[in-house]
């Protein structure tokens with residue numbers, strides 16, 4: 472199976488590790504997309520202003536990460552699949568307040584499904600006020616099981632986890648489900664995973680807040696994906712400066728400074744998030760890697 476990753480660079484999963492050229496190409500697309508000046512979503516800002524639980528989306532620095540991450544999903548997916556976004560099917564897993572679904576829908580995919588665990592917890596769609604979901608009639612499928620996803624196998628080109636994987640009860644079973652509902656060659660984007668050595672997580676713990684009881688390192692991510700039929704394409708640290716509760720006078724400038732810190736300096740090891748893109752392996756690779764000597768997952772994309 473040949474995957475095309477970021478532009479015309481081809482990656483043959485049955486023969487090769489991702490070449491340095493592929494890694495460079497993926498990283499450069501990410502850096503360009505993150506650093507670009509994208510417009511904020513003023514409709515989300517307006518709605519969020521009226522709801523204290525949504526205040527981080529009214530704060531430009533808080534909202535901006537969602538803007539460039541969703542733009543990156545579009546840019547990377549179009550290069551990877553060699554298809555426009557309008558041909559691609561997407562699942563926003565654990566969609567919560569629905570702002571990611573709203574932003575992705577505006578980019579015009581062929582199909583967007585949104586789902587969340589049916590729970591009274593204050594972060595679930597079903598346990599909080601959801602003005603964005605209501606205003607834009609976003610249909611949210613309630614998940615009645617902690618990891619089963621009510622979709623046919625190989626339904627989606629893309630599955631998104633914006634701050635979800637770290638909250639699920641059984642992450643290995645959830646990853647197996649993600650793999651099942653992705654098409655072969657489909658992409659799993661995982662954003663906002665909290666990191667083990669993050670200074671902001673430490674401060675939260677000192678203050679007695681334990682929203683994230685599971686923290687990750689690049690090594691633990693690699694270990695997690697290793698048996699799941701998902702192969703790592705790129706992994707990076709993001710967000711050293713706090714964004715949700717701090718208002719920066721020039722948020723785009725501060726974002727660029729932050730990206731510089733997490734890309735180029737050792738302070739990245741103290742960043743809040745580790746994030747990655749992975750791809751669903753060809754089915755035979757997932758079943759029997761050893762017999763075919765497929766070691767792509769052992770030498771994943773970006774080094775962080």
Ligand SMILES: C[S@@+](CC[C@H](N)C(=O)[O-])C[C@H]1O[C@@H](n2cnc3c(N)ncnc32)[C@H](O)[C@@H]1O
Nearest residue numbers: 565566567588594595617633634635638639640
């Ligand atoms: C931090 S919130 C993120 C919400 C949203 N994705 C966002 O970007 O704001 C965590 C989300 O994970 C969802 N969640 C927790 N356990 C889940 C599970 N087993 N399956 C699917 N979603 C789950 C929660 O209901 C909540 O919507």
